[in-house]
Amino acid sequence: MPYKKPSTPEEKEAAREASQAVTQELMSRIDTCALRLAEQLGAGASDELLTFMRFSARFHTYSLNNQLLIWLQAPEAAHVAGFQAWRGLGRSVRKGAKAVRVLAPLVVPDHEAPPVNGRPAQRIVGFKYSSIFADYDTEGDPLPSAAFMVVQGGDDGTCALLRSLTAACPVPVRWEDGEGRGAHGWTDGGQIVLCREKCDLEPAHALRVFFHEWAHVSLHFQGAGKRAEDLPDRQTRELEADAAAYVLSSFYGVETTAAVADYITTWGGNAEKLHASMTRIGRAVSSILGALRCQGEPVARAAA
Incomplete structure (x- = not known):
């Protein structure tokens, strides 16, 4: 069924509550994961944290919370991007692909703070979720390859x-x-x-x-x-x-x-x-x- 944008006040309120519920669920997953990793360290085990640390390097431009969310939902992903960003790379998201949900800040102007780099200051008042997709759920042009050097040791x-x-x-x-x-x-x-x-x-x-x-x-x-x-x-x-x-x-x-x-x-x-x-x-x-x-x-x- 195609998506229908909420139009009535009741539909908008229902959509807002549904979005807040998803956001709270994502935050809960972050807290649960962080607690599990900490408890494992307390027991002397570090394997899962080391695995996450290697994984997180692929997504170093994302916050720690979003790195955890990507890891929990798409541990095999090498790249993630939004629907339009994939199109800009000449790739399309496959029909039926499962979105990876991450958190995006809700910002408003901060009239009490001085400008930042000549622009009005902003402050974060909350979070909302947004959807991105893993590379394996897309098809189209090959992804650009990054320069890659592997250390051999003393060579x-x-x-x-x-x-x-x-x-x-x-x-x-x-x-x-x-x-x-x-x-x-x-x-x-x-x-x-x-x-x-x-x-x-x-x-x-x-x-x-x-x-x-x-x-x-x-x-x-x-x-x-x-x-x-x-x-x-x-x-x-x-x-x-x-x-x-x-x-x-x-x-x-x-x-x-x-x-x-x-x-x-x-x-x-x-x-x-x-x-x-x-x-x-x-x-x-x-x-x-x-x-x-x-x-x-x-x-x-x-x-x-």
Whole structure:
């Protein structure tokens, strides 16, 4: 039966209530999923969270809540887009395809706040749901392929990739001979230093160390609105940087599960703390991948 747009006040009210019910159900699914992941970490299990983290890298432009919703509804998706966006890519949504529902903010003008970038400020007053579709439910023109480089380890291509990635970093990256601070790498927020002795012989490992320090720069230094009192404790900072490095490394085929799997159980069973950290991690991953794309550096598809 074709969709009929509500016309009477009663039909509009019924449609509004139905939409609110769907939105509340989506929010409930997010809360339930976040709680389940936190409880698993509290029990010492991290497999499901690691799977989600690899999955989320494919959709780094979406909020954490919407990444969770996409994962719950379309775990095999490689790409998602709205009906019209797929048409713009020369593809059409198959008849009978099941929509993936995500949340979109409801915004209104904020007359009490100063303009932002010359435009009137806005504030979020709630959420509504919108429908997108997974790539496997569409047909038509081939999807454009992204530049894709897989790290092999100590090969010349890996070394070249590491050089190009460090060149795209917003802070200087330098190599330090000898033991240095005893660490594989470090940062003070103004530069990243990699220990040549510990990293140079294995560029694949150096890549993970580099992403770990870049995540620290993005997440844990004052500036860009960050206040010292708002930063998490040192253990959480290291955990967030390691998790972000895990997601970013997976883009290039670097398997670092063993290095992070046991460590991330530190989040324990605290769903609120886990959600806050994962939100920050997602923003760091998106920021770093955005910087790489702006520099024209190769960005891999996330591993399945």
